[in-house]
Amino acid sequence: MDLKGFLKEKRPAVLKRWLDYVLETYPSQTAEMLRSVENRFTNPVGRIISDSLGAVYDELIRHMGGAGQAPEGGLGEFLENIIKVRAVQEFTASGALAFIFSLKKAAREEAEASGAGCGEDFYRQMTEFDTLVDRLALGAFDFYMQCREKIYEIKAAEVRNQTFRLLQQANLLVEKKEEEHGEEHKN
Template sequence: MKLKDLLSEKRGTILKRWFDKVLETYPAETSGFLKNQKRQFTNPVGYTISQGLEKIFEGLLQDTPLSEISPFLDDIIRIRAVQGLTPSQDLAFMFDLKKMIRDEMKTAKANADDEILELESRIDALALIAFDIYMKCREKIYELKANEVKNMTFRLLQRANLMGEVQGE
């Protein structure tokens, strides 16, 4: 059996495990909410992550160019980048997919070494894109925080009537 056929057949199982693995990084209460609320408007974070994982998985199976898959990755990374986890926690889900695929291959006793290497190379390339997206998001967050501190300082100096003294020096 070809790898893509096997993965298409096991699609639901892999996606559920992958989604659950992503949710493990959240506190239990949050994870439970994200897992149980399926609707877009009552749970936009869980919905976005679920849909993003599905589109990424489909894109990998269908050899979709990575540039067309990356917007779905971007949606997930933007959510995770603001949640205060470490970069390794935020991006580990990309590498978790590789293990899940290998587990399914072992279960099915499939042997598709060339195909798995090609798929894992695509996952690795997508993980690098995820890292770039993550860094851009974090840079933006730090930029916003720095600007907020500057603005607060400026307003504080204005209120204290010290702006003339600072500008005059």
């Protein structure tokens, strides 16, 4: 079996290992809470984390073998939801993104556990897989930076909004409209 087939077949097991690594980055009681409730509204953080990991995983597999090319703009966008959450949690930049690399570990451990990790071809495929994960991490890093920038932008906007009238009276608000339109294009 090739690695792609293996990862497809072992999706639940690898994902579980990966999720465990992600949750390990939280304090234990927090992790238990994130793990325990499967509920979009009362446990949005937990839900976002597990949903995102699944989506990213599927996307990665889709790009393996054959064409093997990551889509335009990298894989980062699939991580947006989870990065958005981690960007406001108490992580350093490295801490917020380290979890991506633990997918490599999760995949290897599962391969080892099920005795699939042998053969030169497997090694080659694993390297390809690693490259995809690295690319994912780079995309995630871009998005993480966007999130952090957004936070500072929000802080600045809030100060501006609080004194909206004052600025308006002083005719200092010209650039605001332009910025808003710019943002609309982005979204």
